[in-house]
Amino acid sequence: MNKHLAHAFRALPVAAVLAAGSALAPAAHAAPERPAAIHQAVQPAANPHERGPAPTEESITAETGPFDIERIDVPAGSGEGFNQGTIYAPTDLSEGTFGAIAVSPGFVSPEAWISWYGPRLASQGFVVMTLETTSLLDVPAARGQQLLAALDYLTGESKVSDRIDSARLAVMGHSMGGGGTLEAADDRPALQAAIPLAPWNTDYDWAGVRVPTMVMAADNDFIAPAGAMAESYFNNLTAAPEKAYLELNNAGHMTFNSPHTTIAKYAIAWMKRFVDDDARYEQFLCPAPEPNDDIAKYAGTCPTG
Numbered sequence: 001m002n003k004h005l006a007h008a009f010r011a012l013p014v015a016a017v018l019a020a021g022s023a024l025a026p027a028a029h030a031a032p033e034r035p036a037a038i039h040q041a042v043q044p045a046a047n048p049h050e051r052g053p054a055p056t057e058e059s060i061t062a063e064t065g066p067f068d069i070e071r072i073d074v075p076a077g078s079g080e081g082f083n084q085g086t087i088y089a090p091t092d093l094s095e096g097t098f099g100a101i102a103v104s105p106g107f108v109s110p111e112a113w114i115s116w117y118g119p120r121l122a123s124q125g126f127v128v129m130t131l132e133t134t135s136l137l138d139v140p141a142a143r144g145q146q147l148l149a150a151l152d153y154l155t156g157e158s159k160v161s162d163r164i165d166s167a168r169l170a171v172m173g174h175s176m177g178g179g180g181t182l183e184a185a186d187d188r189p190a191l192q193a194a195i196p197l198a199p200w201n202t203d204y205d206w207a208g209v210r211v212p213t214m215v216m217a218a219d220n221d222f223i224a225p226a227g228a229m230a231e232s233y234f235n236n237l238t239a240a241p242e243k244a245y246l247e248l249n250n251a252g253h254m255t256f257n258s259p260h261t262t263i264a265k266y267a268i269a270w271m272k273r274f275v276d277d278d279a280r281y282e283q284f285l286c287p288a289p290e291p292n293d294d295i296a297k298y299a300g301t302c303p304t305g
Contacts, residue, residue, distance in 0.1 A: 049168065049276040051095050051125035060268055060284060061261050065124035067092060072159055074129065079157055081149025085111060085131040088122035089160045099168035099192065099275035100127040102150040104143045105257075106175025107200070108136045113257040114174055120264050126271060127164050129154055133177075140201045143180025147171045148188055168192050168275050172267070174256045175200045175224060182233060185211040193274040195267055197256040199233055200224040206233055212242040212274040216263065218251035219296040234299070242274065244285065244300030249293060262294040273303055 052066045059065065067090040076084040090098060101121055105114045111132040122128045129150050133143060148171075155166040170193040173181040178199030185194040189210040197216045200223070215237075217230035224230065226247050234245040246266055248255060256263060269284040286302040289295055 047277060047279070048096070049099075049165075050278050050280065051098060051276060054280050055269075055272070055284075060124075060265050060281075063259070064119065065268075067123050067125050069119060069122045071118070074153075074158070079149065079153035082146040082153065083132050083134045085129050085150060086115065086118060087127065087129050087154070087158065087160055088118035089127045089163055090122060090125060093163060095125075097163055097165040098125055098127050099170065099271070100129070100151060100154045100164045101170045101172055101271060101275070102147045102154070103128065103130045103171075104133060104147050104173035104177030104180050105131065106173070106177045106198075109175065109177075109257070110136070114177070116259045117172065117267070120259070121268065121271065124268050124272070126275070127154060127160055138176070138180075140176045140179030140203075141183050143173060143177050144171075144183025144187060145180075147173065147177075147180055147184045170194060170271055170275050172197065174198060175253065178224075178230075179203075182206055182209065182213075185209045185213060193271055195270060196230070196233065197263070198224045198226075198253050199230055201229070201233070204232055204236055206236045207238045209237050210239050210241065212270070213237055213240050214244040214246065214266065214270040214300070216256070216266070217245070217247045218253060218255050219247055219249055220251060221253040223253040242301045242303055244270065245298065246289075246295065247297040249291070249296040279303075 069088050070091050072087040074085045074087055103114050103117050105111055111130050115130050118128045118130045131150055151169045155161055155164050169191055171181045171184045172195040174197040178196035179201030181194050181196040185191055186209050191211045194211045194213045198218055198221055215230050215234040217226035237243045269281045272278045272281040282303050289298045
């Protein structure tokens with residue numbers, strides 16, 4: 001076992017202790033009202049997959065995007081290969097169907113801890129399903145299979161299947177859910193995008209991933225150390241057509257479990273660029289962001305449109 005894995009396994013019990021602390025869990029909350037500034041008339045899109053008005057710094061960092069959404073509970077037993085979850089979906093189909101994203105929590109972490117991604121992404125023009133994993137102890141490979149099963153359910157049996165373009169799907173997850181995100185991307189190259197958040201996995205070989213992947217990390221992460229894990233995984237994405245590495249400044253492993261403007265901004269930009277093929281969002285990815293109060297490090301390819 002190399003020193004990186006040894007360090008990670010020593011740190012893993014800490015994740016269980018942190019995850020068990022209910023004080024860390026963000027309370028479930030309804031989507032906030034949309035700022036009036038982003039209530040704009042939607043113009044016909046030259047790209048058939050563009051959804052919503054042209055983005056601005058204000059719109060991409062807003063707590064809620066331009067689409068009204070609904071929340072749909074998905075009880076256990078609704079589909080095969082996953083436990084249960086929650087769907088967040090735009091209610092206006094006047095622009096056509098949407099891409100879909102499945103999101104997994106991490107080790108010993110409930111769905112509630114990643115629930116904020118649901119309304120944040122869905123209101124920008126995606127159908128999003130956040131998952132309660134089959135077991136709180138599920139390993140990354142199992143979480144990856146559950147992410148793919150959730151996407152299959154969304155496009156096949158769900159109440160919102162008619163709102164989804166089954167060719168435009170993506171995965172996202174935190175910690176072991178981030179490790180599962182890499183597993184899912186490796187298993188299903190037809191995915192359009194993947195975003196592992198502070199990923200944890202004992203596998204470092206991701207040379208087979210051919211999905212545009214943005215790896216996010218935190219500079220003060222002692223559970224899934226950025227240099228030992230996230231950055232190593234990023235460096236090993238040698239076949240990914242596009243990739244990026246974003247390391248948050250003054251952040252820790254659990255930062256990803258609460259609403260965070262920088263995380264949301266770049267997750268939205270990446271999903272829009274590659275799930276929707278929306279070049280309007282390249283302005284947030286290219287040229288690469290410089291280190292600042294929120295970003296410790298950024299690296300990667302530059303989308304070419």
